[in-house]
Amino acid sequence: MQTDTAPAPTAPVAGRRAPVWAAGPAVPASAAWREGDPVGRRQFVDIGDLTLECGVTLPVRVAYETWGELSPSGDNAVLVLHALTGDSHVTGPAGPGHPTAGWWDSLVGPGRPIDTDRWFVVAPNVLGGCQGTTGPASTGPDGRPWGGRFPFVTTRDQVAAEIAVADALGIDSWALVVGASMGGMRVLEWAVTAPERVRALAAIATTAQSSGDQIAWAHPQLEAIRSDPGWNGGDYYDLPEGAGPHIGLGIARQIAHTTYRSPRELDVRFGRDAQDVEEPLGGGGRYAVQSYLDHHAGKLARRFDANSYLVLTESMLSHDVGRGRGGVEEALGTVTGRALVVAVDTDRLYLPEQSERMAAGLPGCDGMHLIRSDFGHDGFLIEAEQVGTLVRDFLG
Numbered sequence: 001m002q003t004d005t006a007p008a009p010t011a012p013v014a015g016r017r018a019p020v021w022a023a024g025p026a027v028p029a030s031a032a033w034r035e036g037d038p039v040g041r042r043q044f045v046d047i048g049d050l051t052l053e054c055g056v057t058l059p060v061r062v063a064y065e066t067w068g069e070l071s072p073s074g075d076n077a078v079l080v081l082h083a084l085t086g087d088s089h090v091t092g093p094a095g096p097g098h099p100t101a102g103w104w105d106s107l108v109g110p111g112r113p114i115d116t117d118r119w120f121v122v123a124p125n126v127l128g129g130c131q132g133t134t135g136p137a138s139t140g141p142d143g144r145p146w147g148g149r150f151p152f153v154t155t156r157d158q159v160a161a162e163i164a165v166a167d168a169l170g171i172d173s174w175a176l177v178v179g180a181s182m183g184g185m186r187v188l189e190w191a192v193t194a195p196e197r198v199r200a201l202a203a204i205a206t207t208a209q210s211s212g213d214q215i216a217w218a219h220p221q222l223e224a225i226r227s228d229p230g231w232n233g234g235d236y237y238d239l240p241e242g243a244g245p246h247i248g249l250g251i252a253r254q255i256a257h258t259t260y261r262s263p264r265e266l267d268v269r270f271g272r273d274a275q276d277v278e279e280p281l282g283g284g285g286r287y288a289v290q291s292y293l294d295h296h297a298g299k300l301a302r303r304f305d306a307n308s309y310l311v312l313t314e315s316m317l318s319h320d321v322g323r324g325r326g327g328v329e330e331a332l333g334t335v336t337g338r339a340l341v342v343a344v345d346t347d348r349l350y351l352p353e354q355s356e357r358m359a360a361g362l363p364g365c366d367g368m369h370l371i372r373s374d375f376g377h378d379g380f381l382i383e384a385e386q387v388g389t390l391v392r393d394f395l396g
């Protein structure tokens, strides 16, 4: 936040640079997990044909991971649902088959708040995802990847697939269904669709229906990918490294990532600082915060599939537990399980007031819990101790 020491702008450098993160290690056309790639800890269940809300029927395979042992009575099963760019790898190191380390490593494991010595934890990759569950990178009816022809999937379709997984695993009801952000949407949809199968739910940094603001933030992300020539109508899986829609995907991530952090954090942490010796004031260089966003763009483009990003983002926009059910309050009122609702105080994307609405509408909820964080929406990933304490106490 320096002011008077800043140099005057220099003459603009002719020609703008391409995103720096696209240089360096090659960006694959798609980073989706494909048949023949290392399986890692994944297991698979073929749930058969699923008819989606849009009317399309397709065969669905779900990739999932488990930890712990199912008790003889089957009463200790916990379902963990990931957010937009997560997957079934909730806990454990990165390695062959797993592009990232567990995204909730702090929450799930032996002795941790969701103690895998006690609970049988199941984590599926979402329908439409890119880590082993049927999605745009999967083979379509004509033997080619679905690509841009992958059908429109709603939160309800995703939960329908997860219900079929529970059936296949012989789990009648969950001791807890827990998730944050997009995962929290499915938590709520589970609890409304199948209340008798959700004995407790924990909905973190999420909403009962996507708001106009959330739809607005998503729109330019969708446009960024679809307007990238490398997207090619969603048909890019055979393109060489560097030729896919990674620029569009990276821009989408930059928009999204900005909304995942708080304005204050970005200002205090980066302010107006230049990135290293780069000269942002007309010299073609970057501010540190630009470099930070470039870094996150490059990381996502190297580990995620652009078509899945589109499908999942649009599924989030479809999310409204009240649709066709008489409204949000009516729908929430049908939930029978105990409910934990958690918001992050600085979350500018999933506002605490949206959590307050959920907490007020869920009969089994004793009020919203607010996490104190400087980091905004990503607080659900970063504030491990606060999230862990709330979930541990709730599980009892």
Ligand SMILES: CC(=O)SCCNC(=O)CCNC(=O)[C@H](O)C(C)(C)COP(=O)(O)OP(=O)(O)OC[C@H]1O[C@@H](n2cnc3c(N)ncnc32)[C@H](O)[C@@H]1OP(=O)(O)O
Pocket (backbone or CB within 6 Å): 082, 083, 084, 085, 086, 087, 103, 275, 288, 289, 291, 292, 293, 295, 296, 299, 378, 381, 382
């Ligand atoms: C269920 C799910 O949500 S799964 C998805 C969760 N995972 C992700 O979203 C992956 C993307 N990462 C993130 O969103 C975040 O890193 C979190 C939430 C996981 C963790 O947040 P933080 O610990 O605060 O990390 P932060 O956002 O500061 O990023 C740190 C990275 O930025 C880099 N960085 C920091 N400043 C700069 C800068 N000026 N220029 C370039 N890079 C920078 C760091 O070197 C570090 O790189 P690395 O992650 O490759 O080691």
Ligand SMILES: N[C@@H](CCO)C(=O)O
Pocket (backbone or CB within 6 Å): 083, 084, 085, 086, 180, 181, 182, 260, 378
């Ligand atoms: N960092 C999270 C935020 C979305 O909730 C993700 O990428 O999934």
